Each structure stands twice: as structure tokens, then as C-alpha cells.
Amino acid sequence: MAILKMKRLRLMIARSQKDALLRELIRLGCVQFSELESEVQELEALHREDSETMALKTQRSSLERAVEILGRYVPEKKPLLAAMPEVSDETLLDGSGLLDSLALADEIIADDDRIKRIGAEESRERAVIESLVPWLPLDMPLDIDGTERSSVLLGSLPVKISLDKVREAIGGVTEEAELFEVSADKKASYVMIVCMKDALAEIQEVLRGFDFTAQSFAGMSGPxxxxxxxxxxxxxxxxxxxxxxxxxxxxxxxxxxxxxxxxDRLEARLAMSEAADLALATEDVVVMQGWVPAEKEEALDRTLSGFDCAWECEEPAEADYPEVPVSLKNNKLTNALNMVTDMYSLPAYGTVDPNPLMAPFFILFYGLMMADIGYGIIMIAAALVAMKKLKPRGGSLAFCQLLLYGGIATAAMGVLTGGFFSDIPYQLVHLFNPKSTWPGLWHLFSPESDSELVLYGSMVLGLLHLNTGMVVSAVQKCKRGDKAGAIWEEGSLWVILLGGVLLALDMFFVHSSVLHYAALAVLVIGVLMLLFGAGRNAKGFGKVTAAFGAIYNTATGWFGDVLSYSRIMALMLAGGVVGKV
Incomplete structure (x- = not known):
């Protein structure tokens, strides 16, 4: 339920044992390697080793492509809820048989590539067959272009052109020429022209005026x-x-x-290669650096003690916090929110893990917005079946847990609002017994009839939510030594909030003049604190602008945020009304 404390690991190991150590560290699964400090990189005795990362990525890509090809030719049949297969660490890190698998992948890829080329060749052959259709009535070889003294032209004329006019035009050039119609379709007439070679150029010039298109049959022989x-x-x-x-x-x-x-084996080898790429080496020693959770230091010591190496772990300095990797440790309840956190960004090292603080609000708000026993039961059943059948891990497990907790909250809020697939029980009872006086399932409150109560309740929950964030912010400022910032920023808002609560008590419940003036006094103090805090670091006219900015941001920002929680009521109401319709 917190951000794990990390330690910087510095490691020197004999080159001959580097690969074996990396395999053990992958099995341990708690070290993230990083670049060495610039001071170490500048040492002349150290150099980068040859990398095989690109080659491994290419091989992995070949395997993945081969699996994708098999999926196209033989779609994999799996049960609807099938868990991923599991293998042992030894099997995953065992490189035997990898060459055979790569050779198999290459064969599959080569066969698929050849099939694609065959498709292109088939398209070309069909195109040739289609182009030959108009010339099928011609028994003369297509590759003949004439004799010693005569020439043969094959081509097409637009169907709107009269062949008699073409013959007449050719006859105007020479009488020793003839035009034969081979075939015709809706677009063109396909013709053969025979003429003497000395008249060929003039005839081609004449044909150009009739939009004649010569046909070439290069590479073909015979009719x-x-x-x-x-x-x-x-x-x-x-x-x-x-x-x-x-x-x-x-x-x-x-x-x-x-x-x-x-x-998957290549993925493990790729992780080892990428870690090795960050290392520097001499002829006999490899120098590496990384990060390890403090709680895993003892297990790391046991692993490293089996190798010829030297190492040290140290706490990171505050200046190093931006480069420290972040790992969250949560229980079963707060782990569900990891999925939401990962969608945005992890908190910075040295700050607060938001999951334990926000998980109850997220789950509660979700349940309020859905608020239906039937929907909740479906969500609970779906989550339990998925976790049992699929055995999810990581983000998938977090999603299933979030679905489960959201379903529980939805069903619980459904009990309080009397919703079961909206009002299905009420409708069924009155369908079979129209005279029934049964009012429906018991409910503590209804979004339709108690909309004001739900609205006020939503905003109260919003206030609790915002104040939780403010408490975290104030604590963080105090830890950083900025107690004044916590007092004048969060503290002023709390004083204003207290004044608002007292004023509300006076207006709606107590009706006391003493309470009224006390509330006004607290409000004034809070506003003065807010104004002073906003301008305490400004100078001159900047104090005035800072004061106006604080008032505007508080009025439109903080109080606007409180009003935005009315959407909880709106979604709860919309769900109930839509379900009834």
C-alpha cells in the first residue's frame, strides 16, 4: 500500500559469469538496470560490448509473424475462457531448440511470401488472358510483324469510328494496304492492318487521326x-x-x-541483452548498475553470493529521485486501482501512492452511479469466473478485481435504492397481478423521488474526496519543510469550509445569532488567510493580482469541483429512468 523504497545497485562481475547472472536476476525479477553514471562511462578502461539486441528483435519478429501466418491459415480454436499456458522458469530460460523454431518460422514465412508472389503471377496471367480475348478469332501468330516487304499492325479503334472511313483514308495513301476487323465489343473495334513497309509511316500518321491504339504482344508467340x-x-x-x-x-x-x-524465450533473452547493453566492460570484468527494491535486497544478496562478483546497494539521494523507478505495493483491494493509475502515470518516487486513498472513493462512486442489484450480480459473476478460468495477472488481474469490487458496490447501492434491473420485480408482479398494491423492493432512498437528497449526498462525498486530497497535499508539504504553504493554502480552505458548515447549521438547523456571527467570523478569517497566503511571496502590485487570482481560483475551481460531483446523482438518476423506459 505504498511506493516501494528502492536502492541503487552497483555491480562488478566476471565476464564469463555475466550471462548466468542475468538469467538468475530475470528469475528473481526485482532488478531494473540503468545507465552507469557519466563519471564511470568516461573511464578509458571501460567500453561497450557488442550488442545482439537488434538480431534478437528480428528473430522475435520472425516468430511472431510466423504465428500470425498460422493464425490466418489455421485459426486457433480456444475455449471462451481459456487461461494462458504456464511454463517453469527453467523452461522459459532454456535456449535449446530455439534454432529449430527459428528455422520453422523462416519456412512458414518463405511459404507465405511465395504464396503472395503466386497471387501476383496469377493476376498477371489472368490479365493476359483477358487482353487476348478480342484476338482469339485471329489464327495468325501474334508475334509476327510482317515480311521482308510488308508490315502488319495490330490494334484497336474506338467503336464510334467507321471502319469504312478508315479504309478510305488508308486507300488515299496507298492501294497496297488492307484493314481487317478481327472482333469488336462495346468499347472498341480490334483490327489488323497489312501494308507495304515503305507506306507504313504514312499509314500510322493517318491512323493517329482516328485514335488508333497499337497492341503489343511482346514475349508471346503463336496465335x-x-x-x-x-x-x-x-x-x-x-x-x-x-x-x-x-x-x-x-x-x-x-x-x-x-x-x-x-x-517468449527470445523475450527473456532480449531482456538480458538490453540489460547487457547498459553495461561497460574490460577484458575480464563487466560493470553494471540498476535499482532494486529495498525489501528484495536480502534475496538479491543470496543470489549474488553464488557468483564471483562485488556489489553494493545504497539509498538514492533526493536529487536522484526523478530517475528512480517506481514500483507500487498494494493489497488485494487497492491493487485493483493499479489499472487506472497505469493509464495515466505512476506517482513520482518519494511521493504518495494514490491507490489506497482513492480506491474506496472510486469503488463507492462507481456503485452509486450504477446502483442496481442485478447489474452488480452480473459484474461479480463475470469477475469471479474470469479470475477462476483465465488466471489473470498484472493489469488483467487488476481489471478483474476492479470489476469485482465495482460489482459489490453496485449491488450494495442497489439494495439501498431498491433497484434490480431497474424496477423489473415491480413490473413482473403487476404484470401477473394488476391489482397488486406491492410498492416494489425496499429502499432507503430513491434517485427518482429523493433526487435532492442524492444531490446533497453527492456533494458531501465530493467534499470528503477533495479534502482527502488536500490532507495528502498538506502532509507532503510538511514533510518537505513547507509548513507555511500547508497552513496558508490548505489550512485557509479548511477554515473557509468550517465557516461554511457553521453558517449552514445556523441557516437550516440551529438558528442562533451567536452561531451566525461565529460562522461569519470564521469565514472572514479563512478569506484573510487565503489572501495573505496568496500574496505572501509577491511584491508591490503583485500582491493585489495574487489576491484576486486566489479568490477567482477558489470560487471557480474548488467550489466548482464540489458542484461537479452532482454528476453522480445525474448518472444514478439517468440509469434508473432509462431502465424503466
């Missing part, structure tokens, strides 16, 4: 029918090859778990 048959044969061959490659990939799907385990 269009023969070329089409060759393309179909190529498609059949490619199809057989693709089918064989797909079958080979499907067959390798039986080793999917092996690839996943290899990827």
Missing part, C-alpha cells in the same frame, strides 16, 4: 488461342503450387505452441 492455352496451363501450375504450399503451412500449425514458447 491468341495458343497463348491463352499457355496462360491457362500456367494458372493451373501456379494453383497446384499454391495448394501445396498452403497444405505445408497448415501441417506446420501443429507446432504453433512451439513457436509461441520460442518467442
Amino acid at each position: 491468341a488461342k495458343q497463348c491463352t492455352a499457355g496462360c491457362n496451363a500456367a494458372l493451373a501450375r501456379l494453383g497446384r503450387e499454391k495448394e501445396a504450399l498452403s497444405a505445408a503451412i497448415v501441417e506446420k500449425a501443429a507446432r504453433r505452441d512451439e513457436l509461441k514458447l520460442a518467442a
Whole structure:
């Protein structure tokens, strides 16, 4: 329920034992390595070692891609709520068989890449077949471009062009030329033109005026029918090859778990490599630095004592706090809020873990906003089943715990408001017995009929929530030696709040002139404290602007925050009304 105290670890170990030590530290799981101090890095005797991090990342990427390919060809079938497989530390850190897994991944990737290339080749063959369709009636080889004295042109003309006019224009150039229509469709007429070579240039010039498009059949030989048959044969061959490659990939799907385990093993090796990248070394010794939780120091000492190494642990100086890693230690209740904390940012080292303070408010506010027995039961059941079947860890466990506690709070608030899937019990009873006088489930208060009570209660909870944060802020300032800041900032707001409470008591309950004037006096004192605290470090006219800024920020900020908690009432009311509709 706090931020763990950390110690800086400095370590020197024989180079030959470095990998073995890193494996043990991964198994221990409590050391985070960091860059050595600049003074150490500047020593000429120390140098960086060759890194294998990029190679390991590439290998891991290959394994993950192979698993993704298998997922496309053979989707993995899992039970709806299946837990992740578990392996021992020895199995995870065992590198045997890794080369075989990488070779398998390379084969799967190569087969998939070849299948993609086959797809591109098939597209090209189909495009060729489609382009040959208009020329199927032509029995002449497509690759012939004429004889010694004659030339042959193959091409297309827009369908709107009259072929007789084209023939007439060609006849105006030479009588030793002829135009033959091979076929036609809705867009074009496909023609063959035979002419003498000495008239070819003039005829091409004439055809250009009719939007003639020459057709090239480079790389083809024989008539269009023969070329089409060759393309179909190529498609059949490619199809057989693709089918064989797909079958080979499907067959390798039986080793999917092996690839996943290899990827996890590489992840462990990658962690070791990244730690080694931060180290400096001589020919015989490796120097490393990192951080370890103070509570794990004894376990670390036992591990290090089995190696030829020297080490020391020391408390970080306050100037080093920004670089100290943060690790939170929470119980089962507050651990649920880790998920929310991680979504934003962890608290700075040397400050306060917000989870123990905010967890009760978060869970309570969630229950108030949902406030339904039925919804709460569903959430509780879902969380318990997920934790039993999935065996979640880390963030997944925190989410399940948060769902469980939110469900408990939702059901509890549902008991107080009489909500069970809104008003389903009431509706069912009156559906079967319209004359029933049963008013529905018992409730202490109802969001619909007691909306003012819920509104005031929400703002009171908001005040408690804000004051909790203010207490934490005041304590932190006192620890830093800024007691004046705690008095003039948080303290002034508490005095104003006390005056407001006394004034409310006078207005709504006690009606005493003594209490009235006492409340006004406390309010005035609080405002004066606020103004003095705002301008105590300012000079000249800055005191005036600081005073106005303090008044404005307090009125619009702090009191605005209190009013914002009315959204709890609004969401509770909206949920009940929508459920009834």
C-alpha cells in the first residue's frame, strides 16, 4: 500500500559469469538496470560490448509473424475462457531448440511470401488472358510483324469510328494496304492492318487521326488461342503450387505452441541483452548498475553470493529521485486501482501512492452511479469466473478485481435504492397481478423521488474526496519543510469550509445569532488567510493580482469541483429512468 523504497545497485562481475547472472536476476525479477553514471562511462578502461539486441528483435519478429501466418491459415480454436499456458522458469530460460523454431518460422514465412508472389503471377496471367480475348478469332501468330516487304499492325479503334472511313483514308495513301476487323465489343473495334513497309509511316500518321491504339504482344508467340492455352496451363501450375504450399503451412500449425514458447524465450533473452547493453566492460570484468527494491535486497544478496562478483546497494539521494523507478505495493483491494493509475502515470518516487486513498472513493462512486442489484450480480459473476478460468495477472488481474469490487458496490447501492434491473420485480408482479398494491423492493432512498437528497449526498462525498486530497497535499508539504504553504493554502480552505458548515447549521438547523456571527467570523478569517497566503511571496502590485487570482481560483475551481460531483446523482438518476423506459 505504498511506493516501494528502492536502492541503487552497483555491480562488478566476471565476464564469463555475466550471462548466468542475468538469467538468475530475470528469475528473481526485482532488478531494473540503468545507465552507469557519466563519471564511470568516461573511464578509458571501460567500453561497450557488442550488442545482439537488434538480431534478437528480428528473430522475435520472425516468430511472431510466423504465428500470425498460422493464425490466418489455421485459426486457433480456444475455449471462451481459456487461461494462458504456464511454463517453469527453467523452461522459459532454456535456449535449446530455439534454432529449430527459428528455422520453422523462416519456412512458414518463405511459404507465405511465395504464396503472395503466386497471387501476383496469377493476376498477371489472368490479365493476359483477358487482353487476348478480342484476338482469339485471329489464327495468325501474334508475334509476327510482317515480311521482308510488308508490315502488319495490330490494334484497336474506338467503336464510334467507321471502319469504312478508315479504309478510305488508308486507300488515299496507298492501294497496297488492307484493314481487317478481327472482333469488336462495346468499347472498341480490334483490327489488323497489312501494308507495304515503305507506306507504313504514312499509314500510322493517318491512323493517329482516328485514335488508333497499337497492341503489343511482346514475349508471346503463336496465335491468341495458343497463348491463352499457355496462360491457362500456367494458372493451373501456379494453383497446384499454391495448394501445396498452403497444405505445408497448415501441417506446420501443429507446432504453433512451439513457436509461441520460442518467442517468449527470445523475450527473456532480449531482456538480458538490453540489460547487457547498459553495461561497460574490460577484458575480464563487466560493470553494471540498476535499482532494486529495498525489501528484495536480502534475496538479491543470496543470489549474488553464488557468483564471483562485488556489489553494493545504497539509498538514492533526493536529487536522484526523478530517475528512480517506481514500483507500487498494494493489497488485494487497492491493487485493483493499479489499472487506472497505469493509464495515466505512476506517482513520482518519494511521493504518495494514490491507490489506497482513492480506491474506496472510486469503488463507492462507481456503485452509486450504477446502483442496481442485478447489474452488480452480473459484474461479480463475470469477475469471479474470469479470475477462476483465465488466471489473470498484472493489469488483467487488476481489471478483474476492479470489476469485482465495482460489482459489490453496485449491488450494495442497489439494495439501498431498491433497484434490480431497474424496477423489473415491480413490473413482473403487476404484470401477473394488476391489482397488486406491492410498492416494489425496499429502499432507503430513491434517485427518482429523493433526487435532492442524492444531490446533497453527492456533494458531501465530493467534499470528503477533495479534502482527502488536500490532507495528502498538506502532509507532503510538511514533510518537505513547507509548513507555511500547508497552513496558508490548505489550512485557509479548511477554515473557509468550517465557516461554511457553521453558517449552514445556523441557516437550516440551529438558528442562533451567536452561531451566525461565529460562522461569519470564521469565514472572514479563512478569506484573510487565503489572501495573505496568496500574496505572501509577491511584491508591490503583485500582491493585489495574487489576491484576486486566489479568490477567482477558489470560487471557480474548488467550489466548482464540489458542484461537479452532482454528476453522480445525474448518472444514478439517468440509469434508473432509462431502465424503466
